[in-house]
Amino acid sequence: MIDIGVNLSSKRFKGDIGEVLTRAREAGVQQMVLTGTSLDESQLVIDICDEYAEQFPAMLFATCGIHPHDASSFNNESLAALRDLSTHPQVVAIGEAGLDFNRNLSSAKQQEVAFEAQLELAAELQMPVFLHERDAAKRQLEILNSYRDAFSEGVIHCFTGDEKTLFSYLDMDLHIGITGWVCDERRGLELKGLVKNIPLERLLIETDSPYLLPRNMHPVPKDRRNEPAFLPFVLSGIADARKETPEEIKSATSANAARFFKLPVAD
Numbered sequence: 001m002i003d004i005g006v007n008l009s010s011k012r013f014k015g016d017i018g019e020v021l022t023r024a025r026e027a028g029v030q031q032m033v034l035t036g037t038s039l040d041e042s043q044l045v046i047d048i049c050d051e052y053a054e055q056f057p058a059m060l061f062a063t064c065g066i067h068p069h070d071a072s073s074f075n076n077e078s079l080a081a082l083r084d085l086s087t088h089p090q091v092v093a094i095g096e097a098g099l100d101f102n103r104n105l106s107s108a109k110q111q112e113v114a115f116e117a118q119l120e121l122a123a124e125l126q127m128p129v130f131l132h133e134r135d136a137a138k139r140q141l142e143i144l145n146s147y148r149d150a151f152s153e154g155v156i157h158c159f160t161g162d163e164k165t166l167f168s169y170l171d172m173d174l175h176i177g178i179t180g181w182v183c184d185e186r187r188g189l190e191l192k193g194l195v196k197n198i199p200l201e202r203l204l205i206e207t208d209s210p211y212l213l214p215r216n217m218h219p220v221p222k223d224r225r226n227e228p229a230f231l232p233f234v235l236s237g238i239a240d241a242r243k244e245t246p247e248e249i250k251s252a253t254s255a256n257a258a259r260f261f262k263l264p265v266a267d
C-alpha cells in the first residue's frame with residue numbers, strides 16, 4: 001500500500017516518528033508521500049525524508065507547496081523557494097495547492113494567486129500537483145480548467161465533494177484521493193455512495209494522518225491520532241463501498257500511486 005497523504009511534520013508526531021514508520025511498514029504501507037503545506041512545513045517533511053532515509057529506504061517522499069490556509073504568506077520569494085525545494089530528490093509533487101473557502105484563513109484573492117502560481121510551477125517542472133479543495137469547487141474547477149493543458153497530472157486529495165464535482169474532476173483527467181472520511185457513518189455517507197464511480201485506475205488512498213481517524217476502527221486509539229499504519233481501515237472502507245475486495249483496491253492503488261508520483265520500486 002502507498003499512503004499518498006501523511007502530515008508527518010505535525011506536532012502530534014513529534015517524538016515517535018520512528019515508531020510510526022515501523023508500525024506503518026508492519027501494516028503493509030511500503031511507501032508514503034508526506035504533505036508540505038507551507039514553506040516551513042515543506043522543508044520539515046523533506047528533512048524527515050532525509051533523516052529516516054537510511055532506516056527506511058525508498059519509503060518516504062514529499063510534496064512541497066503552500067496550502068490555501070497559508071496563501072496570505074505567498075509572494076515571489078516563496079515561489080523561488082518552492083522551486084528550490086522541488087529539486088530535492090524526494091520531492092515528487094507540488095502542493096498542497098488549491099482553494100479552501102470553508103475557513104477562509106487567507107482571502108479568496110490570496111488563495112487564487114498562490115494556487116495559480118503553483119499550477120504554473122508544476123507545469124514548468126512537469127511535476128504532478130497535489131490538490132486541496134474545500135467548499136470551493138466552482139472556482140477551483142474554473143482555475144484548473146484554464147491550466148489543465150499545461151500541467152501533467154493532478155490528484156484531488158481527500159475528496160469529500162458531491163457527485164457533480166466528482167464527475168467534473170474526472171472529466172479533467174484528475175486522480176482522486178480518498179481518506180477515512182469514507183468510513184464515517186455520519187458525514188461520509190454521500191462519499192460512500194460516490195466512490196464506486198471513480199475508475200479504479202484513478203483512485204489513490206491516504207490517511208491524511210494525524211487527522212481523520214477512520215471510524216471503522218475498534219477500539220479507537222486513546223489519543224485519537226490517525227497514523228499511516230491505519231491505512232488498511234481506509235482501504236477496507238473503500239472496498240466495502242465499491243463491493244470489491246481489499247486485495248483489488250490494494251494492488252490497483254499501489255500501482256496508481258507509483259505511476260502518478262514516479263516512485264522507485266519499494267524495498
Ligand SMILES: [Zn+2]
Nearest residue numbers: 096132157158
Ligand atoms: Zn488538504
